[in-house]
Structures are given as C-alpha cells and as structure tokens.
Amino acid sequence: MSALHRVYELDTPIIPLHQQPAALIDLALARGVNLDRLLRGTRLFQDxxxxxxxxxxxxxxxxxxxxxxxxxxxxxxxxxxxxRILPGHYGAVSEQLRQAHTLHEALECLTTGAALFSPLLAPRLVLDDHYGYLFWVDTCRPGHQRRFLVEAAMTAVYALSRQLFASKLPWECRFSYPQPRHIEQYWLHLGEQIRFDQAMDMMRIPRQYLHHPLTPGSGLTAQMIRQQAQGQLQQLSHIQGFLQHLYLLLETTLKVENPRQERIAAQLGMSTSGLKRLLKKHHTSYQQQLDQVRKLTALQLIQWKQFSNEDVARLLHINDAANFRRCFKRWTGLAPNQLRAQWVK
Amino acid sequence: MKTLLQLHAMKLGALFLLANAALVAFLSAGDFKPLELWSWSDIIGEGGTALLALAWIILVLKSRPAGLVTQLLSLGLGCLFFSWWVDTLDEFIRLPASVQWDHWLESIPMPVGMLLLTLGIFHWHHEQLAINQQMVKREKAFREHRLFDPVTPLGGAEYLKQHLDLALVEARQQRLPLAVVILDIDDFNRINHQHGFQEGDAVLRALTQLLLLNLRTHDLIFRLAGDRFVMLLPNTGEQQATTMAQALKSAVDHFAYHNQQNGERIPLTCCSALVVAKDENSAHLMERLHLALAHAKQPPRLQRA
Incomplete structure (x- = not known):
C-alpha cells in the first residue's frame, strides 16, 4: 500500500471538525435547526x-x-x-491566502491545500493564453451532493477573490445542470455571467486578473508566511483524496498510453481486485473514472485549445474520429461540434 | 414532549383521569365481550377517530400559544375524544341492559364539544383577521408558510415569484402600471466579516422593519436573497416609483443601526433599481430587474484592473 501514501479515503478521518463542518453546524443552528437531528447518522455526538x-x-x-x-x-x-469557508482558520495556509501577492498565487495555494480547503471536491487550475480556468474533481464520492458542493466551491472562490481585490471580479461561471429555480442566489453570490446546461462545471477569469499585483504581503513577513504555509502543507498526513489521486494518475498515463486497469492497479501497489474493491467502496468503477478523465480532458482540449476531433481522438487513444464522436456523445450528451458551437455562443 | 406535558399538565391529566374513570366504570358494571362478538370495523372506526382526536389535541397544544382560542379548541376536542372513547369501550365491554348512564356519557360530551369547538374556531377566525392585519405589506390574497424566509419576517424569493405572477395578471386585467423596486445593501459582506453572520442577520431584520415603515399599505415587500429586498408597487408608474425608490434608499442611508454587542454604529448605504412591468412573466421581469441592478451598481474599480 506504499503507493497510496498520503491519500485519504471515504473513511479516513481527515476533516477538522471545527473547520468546515462547524461552519455548516453554526449555519444550521443560527436557523433554528435541532442539533440532535442535524447529527443523526453522523456518528457524532454533541459533546x-x-x-x-x-x-x-x-x-x-x-x-x-x-x-x-x-x-x-x-x-x-x-x-x-x-x-464562510475561505480563507478559513488553518493557520499559515489561510494567512497565505489572505496575503497572496496575486490571485494566481491564491488559487495555486487553494489547489495544493485542497485537502484542507476543499476535501470533497478538489479544484484544478488550468491556464491558457487568455484565461485561468477552475474546475473540480471528486475526491471520495462521485456525484453525491454535487450541485451543493459546486455552488459552495464557486461561491467560496468568488468571495475570496472579491475580498482580495476589494471589488467583484468578472468571473464567468458555467454549470453542467439546468437552471434551478433559485437563480437569484447565483446572481447575488456569483455575479452576472452565469450559464447553465453546459458540458462541465467550471469558472474562468481573464488572465490579467490572475497576475494583477495585490498590495499586501510584501517583504520579510510575507516570505515567512509562505515558508510556514509550505511547511504546514508538507506536514499534512493526507494531501489527496483517493479518486483525485486516481484521476491524476489516469491523466498522466493517458498522455503516454491507454491506461489499463491492471497497470494502474500495479502502479497503485495493489491487485486488480483490490483496486476494484476500493473503487466500489467509493461508489464508482474503473470505467466510470476513466471515462470521467477522458471526458474532462476532451472538454479541455476542445473548449480551451480548439483541437480537432482527430487530434483529440489520437490524444485519448481512441481509434478514429467517428469513434470519438460516439464516446463523446455518450459522456456529455452532445456531439463535439455542438459543444464547439455552444462554447463560442 | 416533556415540555408539552409540563405546560399542559392540568388539561392532559384531567383528560387521562376522565378516560380512566370511564374505563373503570365500564369494567365494574359490565363484563368482557367474547372475541367472536367483536366488530372489527367498529373498533377501527371508533377507536381510530378517538386516536385522531387525541392527535389533534396534541397538535393544537403544541402549535399554539396559550390563550382563549387554544383553551376552547382543546376543551372541545377533549370532549369529542371522551365521547369517542366511551363509544370504543362498549365495543369490548358489554353492560347490562339496566345501565343507562353509558348513553349519557356517550351523547352529552359530543354536542358540548362541538359547541366549544365552534366557539373556538369563531374566535380563531377573529384572531386570524388580526394577524392578517399584521401581515399587510408582506403578502396578499394567499399564504404559503413553507415559503417564509427563515431570517426575516418576510416571504422569500419563491413567495415573491408567486405574488409577482398574481400582481402581473392583476395589473394586466385592470390596465394599471406595476413597478418593481430592488434594493441591495452596499458591501454587506463586510458587515458579515467584521461583525459576524449573526449581526448580519440582525441588520437584515432591522432593515425589514425600516422598509416596512416606508411602504404604503398596498405595497408588498420580500427578501429576494442575502441582502437584496424586492418591493412590488401596484398602481405605480415609473416616475412615482423612482421617487419611492429614492425615499427607500435615503431611509436606509440615514438609518442609524447600532451593533448588538457594544452599540457601535454600523453605517449602511444601499443601491436601488426598478423596472415597470410589461407584458411578460415573472422570470423575465426578475431578469430585467437584476440587470437593472447590475447596471446601477457598476463598480468603478472593475475597469481599472
């Protein structure tokens, strides 16, 4: 099991109770929710x-x-x-978020410290020539309470960048689900540029905002905070969720060859059946996870890099463009060209 | 359940004693019917009704503050329960033909209970009219308590949408203008961050009272989301609505809100926008309203970066 070093699973106790869970509990108590009912089934007790x-x-x-x-x-x-969740009260790491030089540094810190800041849905930051993109990968339980987690994650990033800039930033937010009835919450918490029925949940911002220098955090103090934050992250017992770890491994492997289950299991230091069991524990299967990686990779290549179907098919190790179109339709419900049209619109 | 027992120990205790007394009286005067004489449909029908009456009593006691109406309703329901209880008892216990009191026990509490219940509902009606008077400016023509806002004593976004749909139809039928005003507190996040979310909620509640005072009786106000309030102004044209929006804005700007903890003044300013209803549905109107607000807020620093 040595390959699964610093990886947490669905049943690994890693989330500090007095951080995000406490924020949720406080919120519920302030609205008059009964604490006993709130804790039911959590195996947690009031004391x-x-x-x-x-x-x-x-x-x-x-x-x-x-x-x-x-x-x-x-x-x-x-x-x-x-x-309420960012920058949180995680000591030096939160301080680094609060005093980031640039938005880019803050977002980098957010992704490296995902086990702290976002233990259920890990953010990924990707840059192209014009934009910085954020999207999220499930760490432990794919799809469960996804909309809640996406709404919360985007609100947290939006609020953090607003705090850093002391003004609202022109984030564009896109959601994979249809427009819910409570659209006013999106307007209030995520600004004006919001679209639903998209191929993936993601938010993006023009690059100039990422590198715009923010005033605080210069000199020795800032350097010390950064060092302390780095030390804190290095000492974390767990840094990645199991599915996030698998996602990154599949993504890296995909660049070289078609990832086969046996090979991946061997790389994780376990048998194929061991991997299957572990995936089942996380309510998913190997094929689902591989499709997820291929889908998100294809979406990035098509939307952000304007690759042709042939090129994407080749990069995903799919025989030909026709086959790729079929797969893509199965993953997203859209043909690649429909997605291109939707993206430009 | 414990508090319910403590609060209404007398009432519930009396009911329990009376029910038991009836049981004892029946047992001492009569004897058990053999099993084959039990009429299951009667037992289920009468026993079930008695149990439901008991459930009503508990719900009434649990949900209402004490007072005349609660007293009458629970007494009336108590009588009904007693009558049905006696009715159920004679399904199990046969009394000799000479015994007459069981008919009295069964038939007297019923009309008395009905009378008390009717009186209770009559007073309830008046109580409701008084409460409606207090709910003026917050709802009109219908009520849906599941859509009440948990923070302020106003309706939430969904409540607004349903009232807006009604108001749009009414305005179209009567050919009267309908204006919708939105009000957004500037930098409300700062208040939450500096003073805590509890203080933020308190600010929203105080603002609710302030805005209610500044509306006319036929206007309606809702909390849309967070620090955004929406007001429906029926029979109001653009010009008049602009004046009202400005008045509401200046009321908020001049509002001296004091921190709950140390009485420190928290200055509040706000931004408002309005639209006049066209031939459209509520979703479309809300979208226009939202864009008007975004336009009015246009942060000056955004272009600089």
Whole structure:
C-alpha cells in the first residue's frame, strides 16, 4: 500500500471538525435547526463538537451535509456555507491566502491545500493564453451532493477573490445542470455571467486578473508566511483524496498510453481486485473514472485549445474520429461540434 | 414532549383521569365481550377517530400559544375524544341492559364539544383577521408558510415569484402600471466579516422593519436573497416609483443601526433599481430587474484592473 501514501479515503478521518463542518453546524443552528437531528447518522455526538483536534471522515461530512441540506430546506444553504469557508482558520495556509501577492498565487495555494480547503471536491487550475480556468474533481464520492458542493466551491472562490481585490471580479461561471429555480442566489453570490446546461462545471477569469499585483504581503513577513504555509502543507498526513489521486494518475498515463486497469492497479501497489474493491467502496468503477478523465480532458482540449476531433481522438487513444464522436456523445450528451458551437455562443 | 406535558399538565391529566374513570366504570358494571362478538370495523372506526382526536389535541397544544382560542379548541376536542372513547369501550365491554348512564356519557360530551369547538374556531377566525392585519405589506390574497424566509419576517424569493405572477395578471386585467423596486445593501459582506453572520442577520431584520415603515399599505415587500429586498408597487408608474425608490434608499442611508454587542454604529448605504412591468412573466421581469441592478451598481474599480 506504499503507493497510496498520503491519500485519504471515504473513511479516513481527515476533516477538522471545527473547520468546515462547524461552519455548516453554526449555519444550521443560527436557523433554528435541532442539533440532535442535524447529527443523526453522523456518528457524532454533541459533546464531541468542542473536543480540540477532532477530525471526521468525508463520509461523516457527507452525512452531516445531507442532514443540513434537508433540515435547512433553503436553496441559500450552499451559498452561505461557501461564503464562510475561505480563507478559513488553518493557520499559515489561510494567512497565505489572505496575503497572496496575486490571485494566481491564491488559487495555486487553494489547489495544493485542497485537502484542507476543499476535501470533497478538489479544484484544478488550468491556464491558457487568455484565461485561468477552475474546475473540480471528486475526491471520495462521485456525484453525491454535487450541485451543493459546486455552488459552495464557486461561491467560496468568488468571495475570496472579491475580498482580495476589494471589488467583484468578472468571473464567468458555467454549470453542467439546468437552471434551478433559485437563480437569484447565483446572481447575488456569483455575479452576472452565469450559464447553465453546459458540458462541465467550471469558472474562468481573464488572465490579467490572475497576475494583477495585490498590495499586501510584501517583504520579510510575507516570505515567512509562505515558508510556514509550505511547511504546514508538507506536514499534512493526507494531501489527496483517493479518486483525485486516481484521476491524476489516469491523466498522466493517458498522455503516454491507454491506461489499463491492471497497470494502474500495479502502479497503485495493489491487485486488480483490490483496486476494484476500493473503487466500489467509493461508489464508482474503473470505467466510470476513466471515462470521467477522458471526458474532462476532451472538454479541455476542445473548449480551451480548439483541437480537432482527430487530434483529440489520437490524444485519448481512441481509434478514429467517428469513434470519438460516439464516446463523446455518450459522456456529455452532445456531439463535439455542438459543444464547439455552444462554447463560442 | 416533556415540555408539552409540563405546560399542559392540568388539561392532559384531567383528560387521562376522565378516560380512566370511564374505563373503570365500564369494567365494574359490565363484563368482557367474547372475541367472536367483536366488530372489527367498529373498533377501527371508533377507536381510530378517538386516536385522531387525541392527535389533534396534541397538535393544537403544541402549535399554539396559550390563550382563549387554544383553551376552547382543546376543551372541545377533549370532549369529542371522551365521547369517542366511551363509544370504543362498549365495543369490548358489554353492560347490562339496566345501565343507562353509558348513553349519557356517550351523547352529552359530543354536542358540548362541538359547541366549544365552534366557539373556538369563531374566535380563531377573529384572531386570524388580526394577524392578517399584521401581515399587510408582506403578502396578499394567499399564504404559503413553507415559503417564509427563515431570517426575516418576510416571504422569500419563491413567495415573491408567486405574488409577482398574481400582481402581473392583476395589473394586466385592470390596465394599471406595476413597478418593481430592488434594493441591495452596499458591501454587506463586510458587515458579515467584521461583525459576524449573526449581526448580519440582525441588520437584515432591522432593515425589514425600516422598509416596512416606508411602504404604503398596498405595497408588498420580500427578501429576494442575502441582502437584496424586492418591493412590488401596484398602481405605480415609473416616475412615482423612482421617487419611492429614492425615499427607500435615503431611509436606509440615514438609518442609524447600532451593533448588538457594544452599540457601535454600523453605517449602511444601499443601491436601488426598478423596472415597470410589461407584458411578460415573472422570470423575465426578475431578469430585467437584476440587470437593472447590475447596471446601477457598476463598480468603478472593475475597469481599472
């Protein structure tokens, strides 16, 4: 199991209870939710809430979230939660977010510290000539409460950059699901440029904002904070969720060859059946995860780099363009050309 | 459940004692019917009704503050329960033909209970009229408590959409203008960050009262989301609506809100926008309203970066 060093699973206790879970609990209590009902099924007890250093598993956090969403029964929950999670109270790492030189540095910090800032949905930052793109990869349980987590994650990034710039930034937000009824929450918390029914959940911002120098955090203090933050991240016992780890491994392998299950299992230091069991524990399968990687890679190549179908097919190790079109339609419900048209619109 | 028992120990205790007394009286005067004489449909029908009456009593006691209406409703329901309870008992216990009191036990509490219940509902009606008077400017023509806002005593976004749909139809039928004003507090996130989210909620509640005071009786106000309030102004043209929006804005700008903890003044300013309804649905109007607000807010620093 040595290859799975510093990787957390659905049942690894890594989420500090007094951070994001506490933010959700506070939010629910402020709205008059009964604490017993909120904690039902989480295997958490009231007297544990104040225990210093207590950590819960992603599974417990999901259960808490399910309860909170059901009991609060208000579409603003995800947005209010998102408002409260960044920069958080993680010591030096939060300080680094607060004092980032540029937005780019803050977003980099967000992705490297994903295990802290975003343990269930890990952000990925990709740059091209014109834009910086953020999208999210499931770490432990694909698709579960996805909309809630995406709403919260985007709200958190939007609010953080607003705090850094002391003004709203022109983020464009795109969502993979149809427009929900509570559109006013999106307007309020994510600004004006919002689109639904897109191929993936992502937000982007023109590059000049990423490198625009922010005033605070110059000199020795800033350097020290950065060093401390780096040290803190290096000492983390876990840095990646299992599915995120697998995603990155598949993505890297895909650049060289078609990733085969046996090879990937060997690289993870386990048997094929061991990998299967682990995937099943995370409510998914090898094929689903591979398709996810190929889908998101294809979307990036088509949308952000304007690659042709032939080129994308070759890069994904799919025989020919026709085959790729079929796969793509299965993943996204759209033909590649429809996606291109939608993207430019 | 414990608090319910504590609060209404007398009422529930009396009901329990009476029900038991009836049971004891039946047992001492009569004897058990053999199983083959039990009429299951009667047992389910009468026993079930008695249980439902008990459930109503508990719901009424749990959901209402004490007072005349609650007293009448629970007494009336108590009588009904008692009558149905006695009715259920004679399904199990046979009384000799000489016994007459069981008919009295069964038939007297019923009309008395009905009378008390009717009186209770009559007073409830008046109580509701008084509450409606307090809900003026927040709802009109219909109520849906599931759409109430959890933070302020106003309706939320969904409530607004349903009222807006009604108002649009009404305005079209009567050929009267309908104006919709939106108000957004400047830099509300700063208040949340500096003073905490609880203080932010308190600010919203205070603003609700302030805005309610500044509206006419036939206007309606809702909390759209976060720090955004929307007001429906029926029979109001653009010019008049602009004047009203400015008045609301200056009311907020001059509002001396004091921090709950140390009484420190938190200055508030806001931004407003309005649209006049055309031939459109509520979703389209809300989108126009939102764009008008975005235009009005246009942060000056955005272009600089």
């Amino acid at each position: 544990q809430l104040l225990e210093p250093g207590r950590r819960i598993t992603p599974d417990q956090f999901y259960q808490l979230m399910d309860n909170g969403i059901r009991l609060l029964d208000n579409p603003d929950t995800a947005f209010l939660f998102g408002q």
